[in-house]
Amino acid sequence: MIARTDDSRLASLKGRLVVSCQAYPGEPMRSPTIMAAVAQAVVEGGAQGIRAQGIEDLKAIRPLVDVCLIGLVKRGSDGVFITPTVADALDCVTAGADIVAVDGTRRDRPDGQPLAATIAAVHAADALVMADCGSLDDALYSISVGADCVGTTLAGYTGARPVSRGPDLELLAELVAHVSVPVIAEGRVRNPDDALACLNAGAYAVVVGTAITHPTRIARTFADQLAHGARRSDPEGSR
Numbered sequence: 447m448i449a450r451t452d453d454s455r456l457a458s459l460k461g462r463l464v465v466s467c468q469a470y471p472g473e474p475m476r477s478p479t480i481m482a483a484v485a486q487a488v489v490e491g492g493a494q495g496i497r498a499q500g501i502e503d504l505k506a507i508r509p510l511v512d513v514c515l516i517g518l519v520k521r522g523s524d525g526v527f528i529t530p531t532v533a534d535a536l537d538c539v540t541a542g543a544d545i546v547a548v549d550g551t552r553r554d555r556p557d558g559q560p561l562a563a564t565i566a567a568v569h570a571a572d573a574l575v576m577a578d579c580g581s582l583d584d585a586l587y588s589i590s591v592g593a594d595c596v597g598t599t600l601a602g603y604t605g606a607r608p609v610s611r612g613p614d615l616e617l618l619a620e621l622v623a624h625v626s627v628p629v630i631a632e633g634r635v636r637n638p639d640d641a642l643a644c645l646n647a648g649a650y651a652v653v654v655g656t657a658i659t660h661p662t663r664i665a666r667t668f669a670d671q672l673a674h675g676a677r678r679s680d681p682e683g684s685r
């Protein structure tokens with residue numbers, strides 16, 4: 447299988463920021479309308495790509511932004527949970543995804559199909575595949591079955607690698623050194639310096655989620671800092 451690395455949708459991401467606009471089950475911002483507004487807002491801020499989860503979110507976002515849209519469907523949080531089936535991947539394409547993000551590991555998928563089947567189906571529907579990887583082995587496997595680009599998305603989440611404090615720059619550099627398709631940095635990119643470090647390590651593009659689009663966690667970092675700082679400057683306050 448030949449990866450479509452010269453596709454203009456993928457090429458539009460080169461050297462650029464992709465923002466992951468996702469809210470999780472039960473959270474206040476879990477609404478396609480809200481995610482679509484967030485997507486529009488980050489495009490105004492310079493995002494050249496949007497990564498979004500769920501068919502309804504993709505449908506809401508697609509007509510409002512004209513940047514590259516990376517779509518996925520999440521099912522649960524154990525095992526293969528990022529676009530786990532062929533049907534999920536095709537639903538993402540129908541909803542408007544240019545690139546479908548799929549689990550790029552060798553683990554069994556709930557529909558019993560190999561990763562190659564998902565990639566072939568997405569290619570037949572004229573979209574591309576980003577394989578979310580947790581190790582070099584995942585990336586080599588995904589590319590051998592046709593992935594158009596690979597991401598460090600699952601670094602620290604599959605047991606293959608420890609959870610790094612910021613982006614897993616070590617895995618990123620390893621992928622860049624060993625693969626010939628674009629390598630997208632994703633996962634725990636905390637600030638613009640982290641993002642730049644990813645580009646300098648050879649990332650084709652950088653995906654940022656939580657640090658831009660998750661107000662609860664962003665607010666918590668401020669609140670925690672204030673609480674701890676207050677305790678440090680007022681020992682009485684810690685009692």
Ligand SMILES: CC(=O)N[C@H](C=O)[C@@H](O)[C@H](O)[C@H](O)COP(=O)(O)O
Nearest residue numbers: 466599603633634635654655656657
């Ligand atoms: C492991 C997993 O499920 N990652 C998901 C993939 O779509 C999202 O929950 C992340 O927010 C996204 O990868 C961006 O990463 P961060 O939010 O760390 O910038």
